[in-house]
Structures are given as C-alpha cells and as structure tokens.
Amino acid sequence: MPTVRGLIFRGKLVREALTLPFARLAAVPRSSCGLFEFLAPALPDLPRLPAHLAAATQPELGHQVVVESSEPEVARTLYALAVLGLARRVVEVGVFRGFTSQHLAAALGADGDLHLVDLSASALEEAAGRAAVTTAARVHKHHGRSTDPTVLATVPGGCDLVFLDADHTERGVRAELDAWWPKVRVGGILAVHDTVNVPGVGRAVHARPDRGPTLTLATSRGSGLTLLRKT
Numbered sequence: 001m002p003t004v005r006g007l008i009f010r011g012k013l014v015r016e017a018l019t020l021p022f023a024r025l026a027a028v029p030r031s032s033c034g035l036f037e038f039l040a041p042a043l044p045d046l047p048r049l050p051a052h053l054a055a056a057t058q059p060e061l062g063h064q065v066v067v068e069s070s071e072p073e074v075a076r077t078l079y080a081l082a083v084l085g086l087a088r089r090v091v092e093v094g095v096f097r098g099f100t101s102q103h104l105a106a107a108l109g110a111d112g113d114l115h116l117v118d119l120s121a122s123a124l125e126e127a128a129g130r131a132a133v134t135t136a137a138r139v140h141k142h143h144g145r146s147t148d149p150t151v152l153a154t155v156p157g158g159c160d161l162v163f164l165d166a167d168h169t170e171r172g173v174r175a176e177l178d179a180w181w182p183k184v185r186v187g188g189i190l191a192v193h194d195t196v197n198v199p200g201v202g203r204a205v206h207a208r209p210d211r212g213p214t215l216t217l218a219t220s221r222g223s224g225l226t227l228l229r230k231t
C-alpha cells in the first residue's frame, strides 16, 4: 500500500507532467566536462591524449544539424579506461563514423585487437579507416546486427572493454547486454552510451543489478555513460 506521503509525491509528479513545458520536464543532468578532463589536472599520472585526438572533433560537427557521434568526453573517458586497464581486447558495438573507435584504437598497442561491429557496411568502413590511422593494433570489422550470432561467434571472449552504442530500444539493449556481457573478462568493463537521455536504455542497463557495480556519468549533451564492472 502506498503511504499518504507517497501518494502526494506521485500527485505532484502527475501535476508537473501536465503543466510543465516539455523542455523542462525532460531536462536531464549534464556535465560541464567528462571524467577524464575533471580528473586530469588532479592526477598527473593519468594518461595524456595523443595531440591529434586532443584536437579531434566529431566528424559531422558543423556539417549536420544532429551530431550522432559520441561527445568527446565519452571517447576520452573510454580511452583513459582502456589505457589504465592495459586493455588488449576492446569492442565497440555501433561505430557510426568512428569518432570513439579512433580513441579506443589509440589506447591499444601493437599486440591489441579492436573489434568494430555495425549493421552499416559504410559506417564500418569509415570507422575502421579512422581507427587504423591511430594504432598499430589489429582492427577487425564485423558487419551485422549487434546480437547476430554470426557476429558474436567471431569476437573472442576475455574482452577488457566493450562499448555498446548501437540499438537504443530497451528490448534491444537488454538483448545486447545478454549477448555481450559474457564476452567481458572478470575485472573488465562494459560501457553503455545514452543511459540518461534515453530512458529505455537506462532501464535496460539497471534491470540486472546482480551483474555487478555500475557507475553512471552525466555528459555534456546529457546522453550519459554507464560503466558496468564485472566482478
């Protein structure tokens, strides 16, 4: 049974939903910088971004109204996680134009493997090309849906870092998590983009608290990045 206080609280939520302008209702938390930029001045040992990446902007910025590539701080946070974790096997599912792929690639050494997955062949080509420029690691292209068994069969397990940024429906992300979580090694990290501004993605990520600790970071565009660590 809900308490009287609980009912009053819900009543206020309904009133807000009916009276507030949508922009205010749908407001999501935003950060003025990413985890990497926030910590770097305080932690001198944090890995520095290569100069060409420090200056990199999303490829479509200034050319398209909607910027679909991840915010720079998302790519930089993932770069830092990969470097600090001495990652050798990294996966990005949903690559678009390869803005994040090039950061992940730069974090890997010559003995590293970067696996890129996308259902768009042209996106995959562009992302792999951008990644290859910044790394001596092997870049593997996997053309297909994020949960396609053929794709999954060609990506080995024991991954240090998996970044999910493809399907953005609740059902789709649940399926992606079921498919990709077993690929993450113990101690490794699975990161999911858009967990704040796309409610279904957030619900999918938080549906299984038994998977391990999670940390959600607000981002400058409000999309949000959730990190899940496998214990």
Ligand SMILES: C[S@@+](CC[C@H](N)C(=O)[O-])C[C@H]1O[C@@H](n2cnc3c(N)ncnc32)[C@H](O)[C@@H]1O
Residues within 6 Å of the ligand: 068, 069, 070, 092, 093, 094, 095, 096, 097, 098, 099, 100, 101, 117, 118, 119, 120, 123, 144, 145, 146, 147, 165, 166, 167, 168
């Ligand atoms: C938001 S963009 C990815 C942005 C990129 N991760 C970045 O950081 O810049 C989404 C990408 O996922 C791909 N995609 C969407 N649904 C997919 C699915 N079910 N399986 C594989 N790729 C998918 C799209 O073709 C697109 O390239």
